[in-house]
Amino acid sequence: MTFKPAAWPRKLRSQTWFGGTSKDNIYHRGWMKNQGFPPDLFDGRPVIGILNTWSELTPCNAHLRDLAERVKHGIYEAGGFPVEVPVFSASESAFRPTAMMFRNLAAMAVEEAMRGQPMDGCVLMVGCDKTTPSLLMAAASTDIPSIVVTGGPMLNGYYKNERVGSGTHLWKFSEAVKAGTMTREEFVDAEASMSRSPGSCNTMGTASTMASMAEALGMALSGNAAIPAVDSRRRVMAQLTGRRIVQMVKDDLKPSDVMKKEAFENAIRTNAAIGGSTNAVIHLLAIAGRVGVDLTLEDWDRCGRDVPTIVNLMPSGKYLMEEFFYAGGLPVVIKRLGEAGLLHKDALTVSGESAWDQVKDVVNHNDDVILPADKALAKSGGVVVVKGNLAPKGAVLKPSAATAALLTHRGRAVVFEDIDDYKAKINDEDLDIDETCVMVLKNCGPKGYPGMAEVGNMGLPPKILRKGITDMVRISDARMSGTAYGTVVLHTSPEAAAGGPLAVVQNGDMIELDVPNRRLHLDISDEDLAARLAAWKPIHPLYESGYGWLHQRHVEGADTGADLDFLKGARGNAVGKDSH
Ligand code: FES
Secondary structure, three states, X not given: OOOOOOOOOOOOOOHHHHOOXXXXXXXXXXXXXXXXXXXXXXXXXXXXXXXXXXXXXXXXXXXXXXXXXXXXXXXHHOOOEEEEEEOOOOOOOOOOOOHHHHHHHHHHHHHHHHHOOOOOEEEEEEOOOOXXXXXXXXXXXXXXXXXXXXXXXXXXXXXXXXXXXXXXXXXXXXXXXHHOOOOHHHHHHHHHHHOOOOOEOOOOOHHHHHHHHHHHHOOEOOOOOOOOOOOHHHHHHHHHHHHHHHHHHHHOOOHHHHOOHHHHHHHHHHHHHHOOOOHHHHHHHHHHHHHOOOOOHHHHHHHHOOOOEOXXXXXXXXXXXXXHHHHOOHHHHHHHHHHOOOOOOOOEOOOOOEOOOOOOOOOOOOOOOEOOHHHOOEOOOOOEEEEEOOEEEEEEEOHXXXXXXXXXXEEEEEEEOOHHHHHHHOOOOOOOOOOOOEEEEOOOOOOOOOOOOOOOOOOOOHHHHOOOOOOOEEEEOOOOOOOOOOOEXXXXXXXXHHOOHHHHOOOOOEEEEEOOOOEEEEOOOHHHHHHHHHHOOOOOOOOOOHHHHHHHHHEOOHHHOOOEHXXXXXXXXXXXXXXX
């Protein structure tokens, strides 16, 4: 750790709005007084923006207004001036065509909200899948001191006395309905049991993964990720976060001081240890792109290889986030990485302490939830990156959620040209498919869907499910929900809609997946592949206006994080004409 706190007191950026007696200063300050703020709040103390993704249509974040009050308490206690600001909230469960299409829009809007308004520091109040990366991307681009506090996961779900995990059981129940072992009435009955309290998905899905990534990156206080949304200690965490951001502003501890390459490597290894979502690959690549860290898909494969998956949570394992919290949560996992020589111990965190110092004394309270290494769910739990003529820029697979026997597989391609084609054919009893085939889904990437939907774990045909078979090799340019599972090759790059080789796979082609050798091969000659690619034409028209127009023309590939090309990099916090 080489960070040296800045001298305090000094003039903060908010004073260019609120200090002085010019007409503009009075305009900025005077109008704020209609809310009843006493004059001394404008005296040069840190102004902290509480960037709140609260929304009743983002149900996982619907309790964040309440939590924001605790953040405010903490900010006032530490001598700051809190201002709560609603920001774009991309709900995973409600946004169409997909929340992912709006992650970058949210990041762009939040970046401008941070830069263009009088904020010296920011508390990023997030929870649902896309809200966490979008606000971290914004913070990285402005480099304004920022700290994450998440809303926390929902309590355990139970149905007929069995644990029910958000998302994970949605897939299981829907396949059971298809297989005829569950009625639709039971399915409807089960839905309330999945979501029985405020909070985000209670599995190690994308929301819990990204909360863990924020903590592992050092951007949230230690222990933040797993505290249930309704636990009183979540409120304590919010209050402590409010206190901490004030000191971070005084010290000038910025995202670029915390999110170094070492921090990303810590996060990648943490992702492997928790059996985290493949979505973290895209989000961390995008965040790294904003903060100027050279992170690649190869880093994911390299760093994750030696890390066992020790967190026994759905979808890879059997427990839920509530039990993870009782066992000790993410600090225990980070400590285990440190003990195994898999942690950059000196990495700085928002607490001001190193990654190691803040976890070295924690204790595991349940070794069936956080497993010993010799009982790991997967010995090599990291996200695997496969390449080959079918994915020249790479594709990813999560071994801990896959069937080991299918990790080396050769099969006949059954092709779905897009998600509508899949939906039209998958229930057809005459579909020419058996369990040895490889299901291929195209045009679901960042540009294609658009927005890279979580449809890569496409359900199996009912006639195969009825045989009791629950997994097949599936390949697409889509993403997969972090709550899902299966031998699923995702994020194939370049995507089909950008003219990648995936676009020209035909029914009957043979495909080889060889995870041990990191290979994904379409078994046709180079000449045939070149001829098919030369004849390829996109099958979907592009948006002609609006944000869709911007997204489809500027979104990059999944292999680099699917950010908009013109948003990459840090732009700082200076406003062109901020010297009124
Ligand atoms: Fe919001 Fe899972 S849908 S956290």
